[in-house]
Amino acid sequence: MITKGERTSTRLVESMLELIQARGYSGTGLNTVVEHSGAPKGSLYFHFPEGKEALGERAVELAADQFRTLFAETAGDAASPGDLLRRVVDVLIGLLADSDFQLGCPVSVVALEMGAHSERLRTACAVAFESWIGPVTEYLVGRGHPRPTARSLATTVVSGLEGAMIVSRARRDVEALRSAAQVLGDLVDQPPANVAKGNS
Amino acid sequence: MITKGERTSTRLVESMLELIQARGYSGTGLNTVVEHSGAPKGSLYFHFPEGKEALGERAVELAADQFRTLFAETAGDAASPGDLLRRVVDVLIGLLADSDFQLGCPVSVVALEMGAHSERLRTACAVAFESWIGPVTEYLVGRGHPRPTARSLATTVVSGLEGAMIVSRARRDVEALRSAAQVLGDLVDQPPANVAKGNS
DNA sequence: AAAAATATGTAGACCAGTCTATTCTTCTCT
């Protein structure tokens, strides 16, 4: 059974996540998190005795989960790697547009803001990225790409999407995401034959 | 002649830029900027009466200039688009490694942190990105790519590098940048013939 | 009753921004 405390804790993490997406980590005050979540103020340090960093870490983990789920669910319906990529980008475009370009990737912000100062948060971001690159790599391997190539492609695709989210948001225009979907989509649909030739 | 005031103002912007790269925009206090620059606090609001936003805007513009210069200078020596891209990535890897992965792209952080709250800073970031995509597009057009394709490629390359910087930094490992250099480098070196075929 | 969870207040540091006073530069006028 879900206790009251667990719900409060969850709400705090969800609010932290949303606020980080809109204002970044440093720009998100704990008072604001408490207010936004509707959770009792005194409960924050009961559920997160290690403070803001612990809350941020959980938020990054939640974001990683969400995107991993999106990828896994979309992978089932997709006809090809390129099709999968384009579908995922469509969802990302929806997220940007629905929020009027107010929300970005929380993992990127935290990595950029806190990577130099908090080993804990930096690691959480690294794990999040790896948790996306890994499954994409396996997917591409399953589609016939040699593992090293698949790994390179997966890394490039994931970082490309991160960057395209940022550029799209700054310009309030999804061109960057559409370009990434098209260019990278075609790329991962190319038959892996010629790569093998260059490798053997 | 360079007046004392101009030097102070420049130092403030440079310090703001460095600090933003390490701690983000919200995480950078003006007291810290003043301290780091060696300039006095009284001078800050003399040179930047519009406050922190104006200082941040100038820092973003400076960063945009620096990267544009790097691109322009490298373009002269490069044998092919892929070669150019790989050289630029080598410099970025150097920046990351030399700073022990402490410094990131200031434009990305500002876009993510302030994009939703400051139209002024969001625009500055959009202009910065455009000031990179534009020249890259022209370069690719000069190398025979049809303009629409060149624009798509340039956008994907720039956002890919942004993302790869972030992922590399989070993981304290330049694999993401190397993958981007290899995958995107090969991509922009592909002869534009087949695109023209599909287009005519 | 015991434990879990919530409520409230507050300490101490830091934040962006403003103020007045003072010191340097530079230019004018003789």
Next chain:
DNA sequence: AGAGAAGAATAGACTGGTCTACATATTTTT
């Protein structure tokens, strides 16, 4: 060329507000 006025630049304290974090007390749940 030299005095001195005008303005540029610097100095540093100060304000009202917010931040994280903690302490203590009260309520809810089991």
